[in-house]
Amino acid sequence: MANLFLPDVPEPLVRAAFARSPGSEIATGKFASPDSSAALAANAFGSFLERPDQLPPFPPPADLDWPATRVDVERQMRFPWSGGRHPWLDAGVETPRHLIGVESKRFEPFRDAKPAQLSDAYDRDVWGEGMQSWTQLCDDLRASPYLFRRVDAAQLVKHAFGLVTEARRIGKAPVLLYLYAEPARVPAGALAQHRDEVARLSAMVTGAAVRFAACTWSEWLATFTGPTAAHARRLIGRFQP
Numbered sequence: 043m044a045n046l047f048l049p050d051v052p053e054p055l056v057r058a059a060f061a062r063s064p065g066s067e068i069a070t071g072k073f074a075s076p077d078s079s080a081a082l083a084a085n086a087f088g089s090f091l092e093r094p095d096q097l098p099p100f101p102p103p104a105d106l107d108w109p110a111t112r113v114d115v116e117r118q119m120r121f122p123w124s125g126g127r128h129p130w131l132d133a134g135v136e137t138p139r140h141l142i143g144v145e146s147k148r149f150e151p152f153r154d155a156k157p158a159q160l161s162d163a164y165d166r167d168v169w170g171e172g173m174q175s176w177t178q179l180c181d182d183l184r185a186s187p188y189l190f191r192r193v194d195a196a197q198l199v200k201h202a203f204g205l206v207t208e209a210r211r212i213g214k215a216p217v218l219l220y221l222y223a224e225p226a227r228v229p230a231g232a233l234a235q236h237r238d239e240v241a242r243l244s245a246m247v248t249g250a251a252v253r254f255a256a257c258t259w260s261e262w263l264a265t266f267t268g269p270t271a272a273h274a275r276r277l278i279g280r281f282q283p
Contacts, residue, residue, distance in 0.1 A: 046073055046081065048276045051088040056115055060084070063116040063130050082223070082259070082281045083132035083146035084115050089273050091115070097135065098265050100142070100219055102255040112136040119143055119204030122168045129197075129204040132221075141214040143205045145198065146259075147222040148283065151236045157187030158196035169206055172251030176202045179246055192236035193220075193243055202252040209252075220256040223283040259283035 046068070047053045060068045060080075067073040067080045075081070090097040095109040117134030133144035160180050169177065180199050183189055202218055209216035220240060224233050240256045247254050260283065266274035277283065 047088065048085050048273070048280065050273055050276075051085050052091055055091050056084050056088040059114065059116040063118070064127075065116075065130070077149045079146050079148040079150060079223075080132065082148060082277070082283055083144070083221075085280070086146075086259075086273075086277055087113055087115050087133040087135075087144070094135075096270060098262070098267075098270055100221075100255070101257045101261050101265065103217065103253060106142070106217065107137045107139050110135050110137055117143070119201065119208040121163075121204055122207045123163075123166075126163065129200045131201060131204075136212075136214065139215055140217055141205065141209040141212065142217045142219055143201055144219045144221055145201055147220070148281075149223075149225060149228075150194070151192040151222065152225070152228045152232050155188060155191040156194075158183035158189065159187070160184055160196050160199065164199070164203060169203060170210065170251065172249075173202075173206060175247045175250045176252060179243075182246075190239050190243065192232070193239040195243055198243065198254075202247075202250075202254075206252050216252045218252050218254050220254070221259060221262065222256065223259045226282070 047056065057068060072078060073081050090113040094111055094113040097110045097113055099106065099108045114134040116130055118128055118130050120128040131143040132146040135142040135144065160183055164180050176199055179195065183196055183199065189195065198218065205216040205218055244254050244256060263274040263277060
């Protein structure tokens with residue numbers, strides 16, 4: 043088996059992070075799949091675990107304070123209750139004033155659509171001010187489980203609820219970044235439908251306490267310059283995102 047990690051990624055730290063998360067991506071062998079979204083995100087962000095200040099800023103939103111002060115892979119964002127499942131994001135990035143939760147996608151949006159499922163637990167009045175558009179989206183998805191066919195909107199709702207809780211706990215402003223690939227083997231029509239759904243979801247939650255932003259992997263990696271450019275080239279060579 044080829045090495046799962048690029049040479050500038052601290053493998054023990056990444057393995058420890060995945061060992062704490064419930065997905066068992068590495069243990070089950072899913073991480074080794076050529077199509078693995080988790081492997082792309084872990085290698086991309088893992089390189090910056092020990093050098094967060096060198097993480098290139100994301101194209102949107104452009105007004106975030108930078109540089110980053112902390113980078114995590116497989117970061118949990120807990121709901122304001124103890125039991126049940128809590129969301130894990132592919133990466134977490136902190137700046138002095140912001141908490142950015144990153145959800146990475148590669149081929150997932152272009153597989154068979156699944157109906158949105160959101161439990162009644164999310165109806166608790168615990169999310170605070172500015173979350174009405176996310177709670178409304180939660181209601182809309184229950185009423186129309188196939189409201190989105192390419193974007194896993196239910197997952198993003200859960201991430202937003204976890205992010206707002208964690209951000210308020212540490213006193214930072216929450217941002218949910220949807221970082222997605224546009225694989226060459228996916229038909230152009232499916233790519234366009236996915237982009238349209240991303241834009242539609244963004245419009246639905248504009249102005250919310252949890253800001254939503256989206257960009258492609260290619261758009262972000264194109265900003266890597268200087269000492270980080272080699273890392274971007276290795277990512278593209280291995281994963282072609």
